[in-house]
Amino acid sequence: MRYVVIMAGGSGTRLWPLSRQGMPKQLLELVGGTSLLRMAYERVAGLVPAGQILVCTGAGYADVVAEQLPELPPENLLGEPVGRDSLNAVAWPAAVLAAKDPDAVVAQVSADQIIEPVDAFRAALVEAFEVAETSEEVLVTFGVLPTSPHTGYGYLHRGEPVPGHNSACAVLEFKEKPDRATAEEYLAGGDHWWNSGMFVWRAAVLLRQLEELVPESYEIVTELAAAPAKLAGLYPKLPKISVDYAIMEPVSQGRGTAHIVAVALPIRWYDVGGFPALAEHLATDDAGNAIEGRTVAHQTANSLVINRAGADHLVATLGCEDMIIVTTPDVTLVCPMAAAEQIKSLVGEVTERVGTAYS
């Protein structure tokens, strides 16, 4: 049967003070009162029955996830006691699903982005399921058609088409984040796609690669699938490693037993990785301001104001340009758009100076 695992880990410091240790980016109600997790759920709802959608996230977020996804059966929430990078966020669900359904075919999708159009995403997912089901030893990844020479993404170098499918083709190589000149070559050449970090595979095929390439991880996740009560003790022993580095790259180089196929994901995706990106997804006024909450923006332009300090609290801005102003009941953040990348450094100083109460 088909399953979808939504990966929703991470902490998302760059949206502080909205995001916190206990409230990662994916769970925030960012755009139109909905969260990236809820959007990710709705993108896959209907492709498989509700009982076959799982969420893998931090154990501490279980309550918020349950609140945002009332359709999710409680046992379908895989709560990591500690973060252990992306390998285990795919290996653990694969082991759990394989134990109860040896024919499980699993899509691992992320909740990190806004994706448009959703129909194209769903069509690609269906194609990837079909590729995984009709090939014996295959790991399917998704390639996003690049629209810019982005240096923040990894790339896939795609090869020959796989007959019988719409867009599927072999993957010749995984490329780490390139420099600008290389990224421009990729874009001009047309045979490189952005590495989406989303996958479809038979659980058994993934586990076979894992057993060969990262046996210590394989042993722990299969033990966990058989004995869930050992979670707190065993999970921290898992190696901290990314699925690309541990599985996809070695397999693309001929190690492991499978081969890799990419399916085209003809979508625009938006990271919402920080406030400037978020601002682009909110409605703006005539002066280019994106505003949420009770605010008077006077002689103010191209600024983002998110006022969540409380129902009656007013944020008044005057003469501001390209500013970010975010209030919560316990924190007010003020910074220029251009400084948004440094919020992590700010949170570091906050923690150092006034403790972890705000981080």
Add this chain to the structure above:
Amino acid sequence: MRYVVIMAGGSGTRLWPLSRQGMPKQLLELVGGTSLLRMAYERVAGLVPAGQILVCTGAGYADVVAEQLPELPPENLLGEPVGRDSLNAVAWPAAVLAAKDPDAVVAQVSADQIIEPVDAFRAALVEAFEVAETSEEVLVTFGVLPTSPHTGYGYLHRGEPVPGHNSACAVLEFKEKPDRATAEEYLAGGDHWWNSGMFVWRAAVLLRQLEELVPESYEIVTELAAAPAKLAGLYPKLPKISVDYAIMEPVSQGRGTAHIVAVALPIRWYDVGGFPALAEHLATDDAGNAIEGRTVAHQTANSLVINRAGADHLVATLGCEDMIIVTTPDVTLVCPMAAAEQIKSLVGEVTERVGTAYS
């Protein structure tokens, strides 16, 4: 006997959201936890007994004044039902004091500024009392020695010294706020002082000028002194006019019965008329930030942060330069220093958009 009347009217929009309709600038605890009113009181305390110090302010501020000046006898608070400009803030106290003490000599001092050094202020006040007491028909004003060609103040053109006193001299003319070139001439010439807006006179002398120059005001304030219960009905009928325009200028031109003498006020004064001026009176960190309340100012320079949102609320700034950030429990203000002059316009839009709850 000698009396001191502290004038503490006005609303002080330029310090919004700290200052409000119900909380004018003079009553705010701005610097070191003390208010301009309290500073003004302490400047004159000891020069006359506590029972001879009065405060003239808006009736609505009575509770705050009583809290900040516990030494003030309740009957020494003259609460104006409505603001009626500076003429009545001197004429009404003169009438009240003359009614109970025909020899009353009254100093009218303002609570608008920080004044340094206080000793020089007190010495000038004593000299002015002596001038007023030893001349029969004199209105004493104070001239601040100018330190810059300020175009925001009126000026006094001083004439011959008055024998027998330290700095007292005749006043030839009152000058309205000059243009820059004229102000520079005044500064270079050395015979112009800034018009301080503070005065000393016998109450009877002031009232004699008032009777001749603004008889409708004279009639009302003498009636009010005899029948305080009529305050709410009569006060609004007083003409709205400044003491300079109604009394000082005409008298300096030979109208009225008195002549005008200026005493030198060798002090620096600070208007604290807005946030940039306030910032200059607060201690700064190595990056030039003036900060009050729980704040982490990261990569931030030359900014003013006043965080009064609540004990546990944190203001975090990142990459800010020359910014003003002020929080109260109900308002957060963000504006560049350079825009501070427009706060009145901002408050106008706030009132228009979300009503008077915040103004």
